[in-house]
Amino acid sequence: xxxxxxxxxxxxxxxxxxxxxxxxxxxxxxxxxxxxxxxxxxxxxxxxxxxxxxxxxxxxxxxxxxxxxxxxxxxxxxxxxxxxxxxxxxxxxxxxxxxxxxxxxxxxxxxxxxxxxxxxxxxxxxxxxxxxxxxxxxxxxxxxxxxxxxxxxx
Numbered sequence: 018x019x020x021x022x023x024x025x026x027x028x029x030x031x032x033x034x035x036x037x038x039x040x041x042x043x044x045x046x047x048x049x050x051x052x053x054x055x056x057x058x059x060x061x062x063x064x065x066x067x068x069x070x071x072x073x074x075x076x077x078x079x080x081x082x083x084x085x086x087x088x089x090x091x092x093x094x095x096x097x098x099x100x101x102x103x104x105x106x107x108x109x110x111x112x113x114x115x116x117x118x119x120x121x122x123x124x125x126x127x128x129x130x131x132x133x134x135x136x137x138x139x140x141x142x143x144x145x146x147x148x149x150x151x152x153x154x155x156x157x158x159x160x161x162x163x164x165x166x167x168x169x170x171x
Contacts, residue, residue: 020090021048021049024048024057024088024089025046025047025048027086027088028046028048028057028059029043029046031079031082031086032046032059032075032079032082035075035078035079035082036061036075038078039061039071039074039075039078040063040071041061041062041063041067041071041075042061042062042063043059043060043061044060044061044062044100044104044111045058045059045060045100045105045107045108045111046058046059046060047060048089048093054093054094055091055092055093055094056093056094056095056096057083057089057093057094057095057096058095058096058097058098059075059079059095059096059097059098060097060098060099060100060104061075061097061098061099062099062100066099067099072097072098072099073097075097076095076096076097079095079097080095083095102167102169103121103166103167103168103169104166104167105164105165105166106120106138106165106166106167109141112138112141112146115138115167116138116139116140116141117137117138117139118137118138118167118168119135119136119137119138119167119168120135120136120137120138120148120165120166120167120168121133121134121135121164121165121166121167121168122134122135122136122146122148122157122162122164122165123162123163123164123165124157124161124162124163125161125162125163126161128155128157128161132163134148134150134155135150135168136148136149136150136151136155137149139154141159143159144158144159144160145157145158145159146159146162146165
C-alpha cells in the first residue's frame with residue numbers, strides 16, 4: 018500500500034466515530050492531486066441524502082482531528098461532500114446499493130467500437146460488472162472499466 022492509500026485508510030479509521038455521531042455513513046475517501054493541489058475528500062451519505070449542515074458538522078469535527086494527528090505530509094485541501102447524484106461506483110457496497118439502477122460505464126479501450134455504455138446494473142462480482150442495454154446483457158471486466166457512475170436523468 019502506498020502512502021496515499023495509507024492516508025485514505027488512516028482517514029477512514031479516524032473519522033469513523035465522527036460520522037457515527039453525525040448520523041451519516043462513509044461513502045468514500047480520496048486523496049488525489051488536481052493541478053498543483055492535493056485534495057483529501059471525504060464523501061458522506063445517509064438515507065434521504067446529506068445536506069450542507071451534515072457536511073459542515075463532519076468537516077469541523079474532523080479538522081480538529083487532522084490538526085492533532087498531522088499524518089499527511091503534503092499540503093492539501095480538505096473537503097467533505099455528498100457523493101452526488103451521479104456518484105462513482107468503486108466499492109462492492111456501492112454496486113450492491115445500485116443494483117437495478119441506470120449506470121454509465123466508460124471503458125479504457127473500445128468494445129465493439131464503443132467506449133461509453135448506459136444500461137441497468139444487473140450484476141457484479143470481484144472481476145466483472147454486467148449491465149443490461151436494450152434487453153441485452155453486456156459483461157465488462159472490472160479492470161477494463163475506467164469509470165462507472167449512476168446515470169443522471171435530466
